[in-house]
Amino acid sequence: MNLKQLYKLLLFILLIPVLSSCFEVVEEISMKNDGTGDVVLTINLSQSKTKVASVMLLDSVQGYKVPSKQKIQQELNEAVAYLKKSEGISNVKSTSDFNNYIATISFSFKDVSNINNITKNILAQQKIKATNTSSYTYNKATKTFSRKYQAIVTAKTEFNKLKAKDKAVFNGATYTSIYRFESLVTSSTNPASNVSKSKKAVMLKSSIMDLINGKINVSNTIQLSK
Amino acid sequence: MKKILIAISLFLSFNLAQAQDLVKKIPSNAFTVATIKGDNIFKLMFVKDFNESFVGKKLLTETSKSMDKNFTSIEDFGINLEKNMYYFNQLSDSITYNCFLIPIKDAKKFESLINNKEKKFTQQGDIRTMVLPDSTGIIKWNNNMLYFVTGSIRGSFFADSAKSARYGIKDIRFQGEDALAVDSTAVLADSAVAVTAEPMIEEVAAPVIAKAKVQKKPTAKKNTKKIVATKKSGKKKPAKKSKKAKNQEYEIIYPEAASDSTGMTPVHGVVDEQYDAYQQERAEQDLKKKRLAFTWMTAQADQIFNGTYESIESNKSYSASLDNKAIAELWVSSLQDVYNSIAPEFGTYGKAGLMKGYGSLNAKLFMDNKSFRISTGLELAQNQADAYKKIMNRKLNKNFLKYVNSEKALGFMSYSIDSKAYLEEFPKLLKQTYGSFLGAKMDEEIELGTDLLSLLLDEEAVSKVIKGDALFVINGLKSKEVTYTTYEYDDDYNQKEVTKTKNETLPDFLFMFSSEDTRLINKLIKYGIHKSMVTVQDNIYKIQEKKSPVDIYFMIKDGIVFFGNSLSEMQSISTNQQNNKISKLHKDLLSKNNFSFLFNAKNLVGKVPDSEIGGEETAKKFNSTLEKMGNVYMKSNPIKGRLVSADISAEIPNGHENALKYLFSLIENAAK
Numbered sequence: 001m002n003l004k005q006l007y008k009l010l011l012f013i014l015l016i017p018v019l020s021s022c023f024e025v026v027e028e029i030s031m032k033n034d035g036t037g038d039v040v041l042t043i044n045l046s047q048s049k050t051k052v053a054s055v056m057l058l059d060s061v062q063g064y065k066v067p068s069k070q071k072i073q074q075e076l077n078e079a080v081a082y083l084k085k086s087e088g089i090s091n092v093k094s095t096s097d098f099n100n101y102i103a104t105i106s107f108s109f110k111d112v113s114n115i116n117n118i119t120k121n122i123l124a125q126q127k128i129k130a131t132n133t134s135s136y137t138y139n140k141a142t143k144t145f146s147r148k149y150q151a152i153v154t155a156k157t158e159f160n161k162l163k164a165k166d167k168a169v170f171n172g173a174t175y176t177s178i179y180r181f182e183s184l185v186t187s188s189t190n191p192a193s194n195v196s197k198s199k200k201a202v203m204l205k206s207s208i209m210d211l212i213n214g215k216i217n218v219s220n221t222i223q224l225s226k
Numbered sequence: 227m228k229k230i231l232i233a234i235s236l237f238l239s240f241n242l243a244q245a246q247d248l249v250k251k252i253p254s255n256a257f258t259v260a261t262i263k264g265d266n267i268f269k270l271m272f273v274k275d276f277n278e279s280f281v282g283k284k285l286l287t288e289t290s291k292s293m294d295k296n297f298t299s300i301e302d303f304g305i306n307l308e309k310n311m312y313y314f315n316q317l318s319d320s321i322t323y324n325c326f327l328i329p330i331k332d333a334k335k336f337e338s339l340i341n342n343k344e345k346k347f348t349q350q351g352d353i354r355t356m357v358l359p360d361s362t363g364i365i366k367w368n369n370n371m372l373y374f375v376t377g378s379i380r381g382s383f384f385a386d387s388a389k390s391a392r393y394g395i396k397d398i399r400f401q402g403e404d405a406l407a408v409d410s411t412a413v414l415a416d417s418a419v420a421v422t423a424e425p426m427i428e429e430v431a432a433p434v435i436a437k438a439k440v441q442k443k444p445t446a447k448k449n450t451k452k453i454v455a456t457k458k459s460g461k462k463k464p465a466k467k468s469k470k471a472k473n474q475e476y477e478i479i480y481p482e483a484a485s486d487s488t489g490m491t492p493v494h495g496v497v498d499e500q501y502d503a504y505q506q507e508r509a510e511q512d513l514k515k516k517r518l519a520f521t522w523m524t525a526q527a528d529q530i531f532n533g534t535y536e537s538i539e540s541n542k543s544y545s546a547s548l549d550n551k552a553i554a555e556l557w558v559s560s561l562q563d564v565y566n567s568i569a570p571e572f573g574t575y576g577k578a579g580l581m582k583g584y585g586s587l588n589a590k591l592f593m594d595n596k597s598f599r600i601s602t603g604l605e606l607a608q609n610q611a612d613a614y615k616k617i618m619n620r621k622l623n624k625n626f627l628k629y630v631n632s633e634k635a636l637g638f639m640s641y642s643i644d645s646k647a648y649l650e651e652f653p654k655l656l657k658q659t660y661g662s663f664l665g666a667k668m669d670e671e672i673e674l675g676t677d678l679l680s681l682l683l684d685e686e687a688v689s690k691v692i693k694g695d696a697l698f699v700i701n702g703l704k705s706k707e708v709t710y711t712t713y714e715y716d717d718d719y720n721q722k723e724v725t726k727t728k729n730e731t732l733p734d735f736l737f738m739f740s741s742e743d744t745r746l747i748n749k750l751i752k753y754g755i756h757k758s759m760v761t762v763q764d765n766i767y768k769i770q771e772k773k774s775p776v777d778i779y780f781m782i783k784d785g786i787v788f789f790g791n792s793l794s795e796m797q798s799i800s801t802n803q804q805n806n807k808i809s810k811l812h813k814d815l816l817s818k819n820n821f822s823f824l825f826n827a828k829n830l831v832g833k834v835p836d837s838e839i840g841g842e843e844t845a846k847k848f849n850s851t852l853e854k855m856g857n858v859y860m861k862s863n864p865i866k867g868r869l870v871s872a873d874i875s876a877e878i879p880n881g882h883e884n885a886l887k888y889l890f891s892l893i894e895n896a897a898k
Contacts (some may be wrong), residue, residue, distance in 0.1 A: 025714065028721065046710040050730055053775035100711050170842070178719050201719035 022047035022172040025208065030180040031112065035140050038091075038108050039115065045224035052101050069098055077085065083107055086121070112136040112145070120181035134218075146221040159212050172180060173208040175218075183224040190220035248312055248327040248371055256314040259544065261555040264307045264329070269591060270886040271555070273301060280894035304335030306374075314538070319381040321522055325530070326374040333369045334693065340365075353531060361520045364527045370574060377523040379515050391858050395514050396507075404618040457500075543605060546869075547588035552601075554591040560584070560605070584610075585868065593885035596877055597856070603871035611868040613655055616647040618820045618865060625739045625786060626697045627816060629799065632809035634702030636733060637825040640816050641696055646689030653679050690743035697816070698737045701806075701834045705729045731834050732776060734792040743784050766796050811857070821862040821872070827855035856878055 026042040045052050055061050056069065067075075078092050079082065082090045088110040096103045109115060116135045134149045184199040193204040202222055210216040252259060269275070271360075276282040277299045286297045298562035301307065316323045330336055331538045333354075335345075340356065347356035356365045363376035384390040444531045529535070529805050547557045585605025592599040606614065622642040630638060653676030708730050714722045741747065751767060754760030776791045781800060790796055798804050815822040831852045836845035856877025863871045882888040 024712065026721070042713075044711060044713075047712065047728065049710060050708060050732070050775045057775075102711060174405050176713075176716070178721070188758065193379035196715075196719045203715065 040106040118137045143224040149219040252538040260313040260366040304332040306331035543586040552590040556589045558587040585871040597873040613651040620644040631806040636700040638699040643694040645694035649685040693740040696739040737789040819861040824859040827852040
């Protein structure tokens with residue numbers, strides 16, 4: 001047994017308590033009254049950084065190839081480049097922290113519907129045939145912000161095909177969406193959502209598992225004061 | 227003294243009486259022998275218990291249903307459950323026999339089992355014979371035993387026309403298409419030769435010839451080029467004319483048909499007919515082969531029943547492999563022989579004798595009130611065994627045992643080899659295995675390579691730096707505080723990054739190997755410190771590697787190099803404050819074997835926080851699975867004579883009478 005093999009064995013042992021990991025996905029949208037706004041997307045794996053660091057040292061884990069740091073950075077850069085070309089999108093930035101395993105992408109949009117096109121195009125690029133499952137609209141006249149979301153049926157069936165230990169990866173993962181506005185929020189239709197004390201923001205927190213299983217729907221219509 | 231002798235002889239005669247075993251019926255040239263030892267199995271579980279078990283019930287109801295009978299006990303099958311059942315096979319260049327020998331207690335019961343619709347078996351004396359539909363197998367039995375044989379003819383044997391001719395069998399290949407497509411005389415010549423090589427005169431299906439004759443005239447006129455082809459092949463004619471006229475005409479069909487390529491239909495017609503003829507002949511030959519196989523099988527079965535011959539018991543390798551405590555055994559005669567017998571089908575590789583040096587193989591299954599155990603053994607050639615003996619001539623450093631904490635250890639793995647002997651013997655073994663494989667041409671190069679290796683390596687010096695024994699042990703789990711980044715939100719839901727801490731459970735590992743000469747390692751450490759890859763505190767070195775998810779420490783003490791991820795453990799080793807207790811099982815495993823591996827799942831139960839396994843539910847399952855597992859371990863046994871062997875054992879949890887019953891309960895649980 002050479003040292004490299006020993007090291008692999010050691011890593012394998014570190015990973016024994018199943019690959020369950022906690023990670024956070026946060027989506028923030030700040031809307032201005034004129035319909036323009038900013039988006040920040042964050043993926044934070046720092047709660048599982050020991051495991052992620054172990055996984056990163058392996059070539060593959062549970063039959064999946066582990067991407068290298070360079071590969072991840074490259075993908076992130078490609079995403080930025082793609083966004084920069086997208087209609088109505090500007091000010092695209094990304095950050096990556098490979099010590100804590102946190103990555104963010106932020107950009108500004110002219111109209112919130114610009115985001116819909118991005119998801120549509122990405123889905124098309126990935127050759128996923130799905131009716132647009134998530135779309136944002138903002139009506140300047142009525143000052144209503146709405147998100148229509150439909151659980152992707154295929155996501156659930158695909159997910160159920162995964163092995164139990166692969167599914168466990170998503171245990172404890174959370175999804176948070178925050179919408180901020182310049183005007184006060186008068187109503188938010190999704191019962192799982194909370195309106196902030198200042199009445200200028202709405203937050204919805206859910207587990208990724210519930211989202212995949214369709215247990216929770218993140219659709220929401222937010223009425224702003226006129 | 228007399229009493230003792232009487233006792234011994236009594237014991238022996240008792241044993242002989244018991245030994246009225248069907249093994250006597252297995253010929254000495256059997257290739258594989260598998261045994262299921264009824265008496266040992268039903269010692270662990272009474273027949274009554276078996277009948278009432280989940281598996282037993284299922285078996286009885288299913289067979290009752292399919293046979294339209296009512297079985298209440300496996301004894302109803304008429305098999306003698308207290309004796310051994312055997313499977314063996316015999317290989318020859320022409321046929322492979324798969325044979326089963328089953329002891330019979332009540333032939334009537336057995337007959338009622340197979341004799342449900344029409345009486346198909348014949349009786350001669352007390353021997354009854356039944357032929358399986360399609361003549362693929364024969365069952366023969368009397369009041370004490372049942373013999374079932376199936377035989378399969380080996381294709382390679384009948385591909386050799388000289389051999390197959392002896393049995394009036396031709397090797398037939400369909401060549402119509404090829405000959406048509408490749409308008410070449412070479413093909414023709416070949417096929418002509420192939421046919422003439424067969425001395426047996428077979429009737430060629432008439433239609434083809436008739437058709438060819440009809441077509442001969444017009445085509446010959448049409449295409450002069452093709453006539454040349456015909457003529458060329460025709461040149462061969464005189465040589466074989468005397469032998470058989472019909473066959474020649476059959477050969478000529480090919481060019482004739484080819485020449486007629488302008489008119490598609492006749493060609494196709496010819497091909498179809500040729501193919502039909504080919505099919506027909508093929509079927510005929512297959513039938514012949516089948517009949518031959520059946521004749522051989524019948525003779526073999528008669529021999530087993532009535533003949534006298536040397537039994538496998540006289541085979542030393544076989545008899546040495548037996549263990550009267552095993553509940554099932556498998557023995558495969560020399561791997562080299564196996565390899566050579568299959569070799570013709572592998573072409574050139576066979577001649578290389580890749581398996582040179584490997585003898586018979588055996589495996590035994592044991593079940594008792596404590597564990598399952600599988601023991602495997604492999605016989606080596608003398609020189610190979612000697613080489614391994616030299617390599618294995620090292621015991622694990624006894625000081626290693628101080629660092630195993632049996633109460634907490636999740637598992638360990640150890641090995642000990644003589645690294646000097648290994649470096650010296652390895653090239654030789656390599657040469658033996660691959661030398662013949664690469665052929666005589668490469669001999670010199672291999673010799674050169676192995677010599678070069680010996681020249682470059684100072685085996686003695688290397689073996690001082692790394693003596694060849696090592697132990698990897700996980701002495702439990704430790705909780706460690708780690709920080710992570712998350713978010714908090716203010717009244718406006720503005721995000722604020724905050725750092726929180728949580729506990730992570732990590733295994734504490736310790737790896738050690740012996741080293742007599744640590745100068746090289748010390749130099750490496752110095753270099754590491756110089757390049758700031760290593761830091762040192764109180765003789766404990768820490769590897770500065772940012773990528774690593776855990777800290778790794780190492781140190782050298784009393785001729786042992788330690789690696790580990792627990793600083794406290796390292797410190798206590800450094801200051802001799804280790805207070806570990808090693809259990810007898812662990813001590814024996816480590817100190818008596820060249821290789822050992824152990825996993826003790828119980829020490830993991832409840833040690834990992836639920837949140838880290840993925841929720842309460844998963845954790846529950848995880849823990850209950852672990853609880854059901856006893857120690858699982860592997861070890862290599864010392865070489866005995868020319869036999870290398872290894873054991874794998876799995877202990878059963880408390881509260882189960884024996885491993886067989888535990889296995890049945892596992893199956894029942896799984897089926898629920």
